[in-house]
Amino acid sequence: xxxxxxxxxxxxxxxxxxxxxxxxxxxxxxxxxxxxxxxxxxxxxxxxxxxxxxxxxxxxxxxxxxxxxxxxxxxxxxxxxxxxxxxxxxxxxxxxxxxxxxxxxxxxxxxxxxxxxxxxxxxxxxxxxxxxxxxxxxxxxxxxxxxxxxxxxxxxxxxxxxxxxxxxxxxxxxxxxxxxxxxxxxxxxxxxxxxxxxxxxxxxxxxxxxxxxxxxxxxxxxxxxxxxxxxxxxxxxxxxxxxxxxxxxxxxxxxxxxxxxxxxxxxxxxxxxxxxxxxxxxxxxxxxxxxxxxxxxxxxxxxxxxxxx
Numbered sequence: 001x002x003x004x005x006x007x008x009x010x011x012x013x014x015x016x017x018x019x020x021x022x023x024x025x026x027x028x029x030x031x032x033x034x035x036x037x038x039x040x041x042x043x044x045x046x047x048x049x050x051x052x053x054x055x056x057x058x059x060x061x062x063x064x065x066x067x068x069x070x071x072x073x074x075x076x077x078x079x080x081x082x083x084x085x086x087x088x089x090x091x092x093x094x095x096x097x098x099x100x101x102x103x104x105x106x107x108x109x110x111x112x113x114x115x116x117x118x119x120x121x122x123x124x125x126x127x128x129x130x131x132x133x134x135x136x137x138x139x140x141x142x143x144x145x146x147x148x149x150x151x152x153x154x155x156x157x158x159x160x161x162x163x164x165x166x167x168x169x170x171x172x173x174x175x176x177x178x179x180x181x182x183x184x185x186x187x188x189x190x191x192x193x194x195x196x197x198x199x200x201x202x203x204x205x206x207x208x209x210x211x212x213x214x215x216x217x218x219x220x221x222x223x224x225x226x227x228x229x230x231x232x233x234x235x236x237x238x239x240x241x242x243x244x245x246x247x248x249x250x251x252x253x254x255x256x257x258x259x260x261x262x263x264x265x266x267x268x269x270x271x272x273x274x275x276x277x278x279x280x281x282x283x284x285x286x287x288x289x290x291x292x293x294x295x296x297x298x299x300x301x302x303x304x305x306x307x308x309x
Contacts, residue, residue: 003027003028003029004028004030004078005099006029006030006099006100007029007030007032007077007096007098007099007100008024008029008030008031008032008098008099008100008101008102008300009031009032009033009034009090009092009093009098009100009101009102009117009118010024010031010032010033010034010101010102010104011033011034011088011090011101011102011103011104011105011111011113012033012034012035012049012103012104012105012106013033013035013039013041013047013048013049013051013052013064013084013104014039014041014043014047014049014104014105014106015041015043015046015047015255015285015286015289016104016106016124016140016286016288016289016292017033017048017102017104017105017106017124018046018047018048018049018059018285018289019285019286019288019289019290019292019293020102020104020124020289020292020293020296021033021048021064021082021104022059022060022062022285022293023290023293023294023296023297024293024296024297024300025062025080025081025082026062027297030074030077030078030083031077031082031083032073032077032082032083032084032085032092032098033048033049033064033082033083033084033085034084034085034087034088034090034092035049035051035052035084035085035086035087035088036052036086036088037052037086037088038052038261039052039053040257040261040267040268041255041257042255042256042257042268042269042270042271043188043254043255043271043286044188044255044256044257044258045059045188045282045283046059046060046283046284046285046286046289047059048064048082048084049084051064051065051066051084052066052084052086053258054066057084059285060283060284060285062081062082063081063082064081064082064083064084065081065082065083065084066084066085066086067083067084067085068085070092070095070096073085088111089112090112090117093117097118097119098117098118099118099119099120100118100119100120100121100122100300100303101113101117101118101120101121101122102121102122102123102124102296103121103122103123103124103128103134104124105124106124106125106140107127108125108126108127108158109126109127110123110127110128110133113128113133113134114133114134115133115134115135119307120135120300120303120304120307121134121135121136122134122135122136122137122138122296122299122300122303123136123137123138124137124138124140124155124292124296125137125138125139125140125141125155125158126140126154126155126156126157126158127154128154128155129153129154130150130151130152130153130154131151131152131153135151135299135303136149136150136151136299136302136303137149137150137153137154137155138150138155138292138295138296138299139155139156139295140155140288140292141155141156141159142163142164142288146288146291146292147291147292147294147295148295149295149298149299149302163288165273165274165275166251166273166274166275167274168249168274171248171249172248172249172251172271172272172273172274173248173268173270173271173272174198174245174246174247174248174268174269174270174271174272175266175267175268175269176201176245176263176264176265176266176267176268176269177201177243177245177265178201178203178243178265179201179203179262179263179264179265180201180202180203180241180243180262180263181201181202181260181261181262181263182199182200182201182202182257182258182259182260182261182262182263182269183199183200183201183202183242183259183260184199184256184257184258184259185197185198185199185200186198186199186247186253186256187253187256188253188254188255188256188282188283189252189253189279189282189283190252190253191251191252191276192247192250192251192252192253192272193247193250194246194247194248194249194250195246195247196246196247197244197245197246197247198245198246198247198253198256198270199244199245199256199269199270200242200243200244200245201242201243201245201263202241202242202243203241203242203243245269245270247272248272249272249274250272250274250276251272251273251274251275251276252272252273252275252276252278252279252282253270253271253272253282254271254272254273254281254282255270255271256269256270256271257269257270
């Protein structure tokens with residue numbers, strides 16, 4: 001069968017899924033991405049999900065266009081580009097049966113993907129059982145088995161601890177200290193120091209009076225329990241309704257959620273890479289995403305071999 005006829009639908013267009021999308025498109029497969037109405041990727045420079053907001057997204061040398069119909073998707077894919085639709089419920093499956101479907105949402109649970117959706121089904125990470133929910137599962141946990149193709153069983157459970165980079169794991173991820181809309185101060189690629197304000201949460205009026213308390217808590221946590229910076233806390237007053245978000249470590253802003261995105265307390269909103277010499281990595285697909293993508297490609301070729309097409 002001609003690769004151009006082997007439509008692959010990928011659920012999710014975040015940075016990890018984008019590594020898979022990129023590899024499959026490079027190998028000649030037409031790829032249609034299904035995304036939510038309001039994606040929350042923080043590594044936005046390497047996430048095709050950004051096409052939801054901007055109409056198109058470029059990751060490295062590849063373009064993805066947001067479309068509104070299957071016909072438009074085929075036109076885009078026919079030109080060699082990636083197509084993306086806002087379709088979290090997979091309504092497009094009423095119009096077409098893809099050659100393969102990959103669940104790249106990485107929600108740590110199954111949001112409705114099943115083997116009846118395509119002849120070949122693959123899921124990334126925990127929440128799925130290979131041979132039951134989907135044909136294959138790809139391991140997403142950093143370590144010896146990253147990218148391994150699992151034909152029976154499940155991926156390792158989510159630990160809730162980010163992968164270690166430059167000696168840091170939990171510390172490198174920044175979470176929203178309160179509810180509101182994000183105002184971005186530092187952009188992806190910016191060099192920051194620990195304790196520096198990299199964003200603000202423009203709090204709703206009802207939560208503004210608690211802003212100082214939130215700021216104190218999050219700064220203390222970022223500093224490992226030490227006292228927060230007084231100027232940082234003072235900025236979070238009920239008059240401005242702005243809650244500062246501090247860098248938890250020094251390094252490069254590797255990920256930052258979009259300007260104006262609505263967040264709740266504890267929402268993952270930024271990522272800092274302590275390796276200041278790795279500036280280019282902020283704008284390229286990660287080693288983890290590429291490794292997982294290799295597992296997906298291996299899995300698809302394996303299924304093609306054993307299924308005969």
